[in-house]
Amino acid sequence: MKAILELSQKTITLERNEFLKVKGSIDTNVYYVDSGSLRAFVLDDYEEQTIRFGYQDNFIASLDSFLTGKPSELFIQAIKRTVVKVISRKQMDSFLQADANRKVWIEVLENLVSQQIEREIDLLTNSPRERYLRVLNRSPQLFQEVPNRYIANYLRMSPETLSRLKKVKS
């Protein structure tokens, strides 16, 4: 992981609510979150759906653009003041020439696939309470770093339902 970070020669600082990426852009970079947090969401006719969060010491990307070089629907927005390291597709490609590096990258991708499966189960879980508990157990960090309204949107419930569920727990 450290080897991947060392590729980066550029950082971007975003203030709260600033956009790293907007709908329809081709963004083939991978970003490493040095500090702060971001959210990736889609927007259709003015309804937002949060897809993923990026926290400190994690990667965030428009993986669809990264893999295909095509436009991606995703918006990526800073939730608070955020600093990211930029790793371009080109830097990544030359990094992946070496077998040892490819191994590291495969680990990152495998990790991502299992996260995606967890997320798919979240989305297909009917009970709001179950969805809440799954995410709470998996990512307690989320509840420290991200405002309620974004977590509620991520969990596909109203902010009121989320705060009710949080009270029941404690």
Added chain:
Amino acid sequence: MPTEKLIQLLLEQTRKILNQAEKLKDQDLVSLTWREAPTSWNILECLEHLNLYGHFYLPQIESKIAQSTTKPEAEFRSGFLGNYFAQTMLPKEKLNKMSTFKNKNPLNANLDKSVIDEFIHQQIKLLDLLNKARTVSLNKVKIETTLSRFLRLKLGDTFPFLINHMIRHFQQIDRIQAKRKAA
């Protein structure tokens, strides 16, 4: 210019404008309504001026795209007039002042911060329209200008025209902020 290249350029310019507006949201009303002289605009008036143009163009662009039966094309060729319009909007090295139309002048309109929300809302709409523009011909779809129903620009020239106009007024906003600091 390849159409997708143009759309990518415009999306990126709009992203930057959107971020500048997000930053303004964190400023207090005193700085947002500061003006250098009684007849010069404050920051909110600059944004309201842009909103007035957005009100005119964005709904029209939306309905023209929705109604169009044209097919997307790989290349966009700027029209003579459209290119001229878009280029004159861009700020020059040395400030080239322009006068505004009376119905687009918000001086002393007594504005509040909701102007910024409206502006941001319009930029999200603009992003949406830039995406929808991929489904039609940027050469053949024509947009009427505020000057005349008969003076029409290609859709592919209308977007740069609108965005350059915003870039121009965001430079004005930068100047207002610099002057306030110096005052």
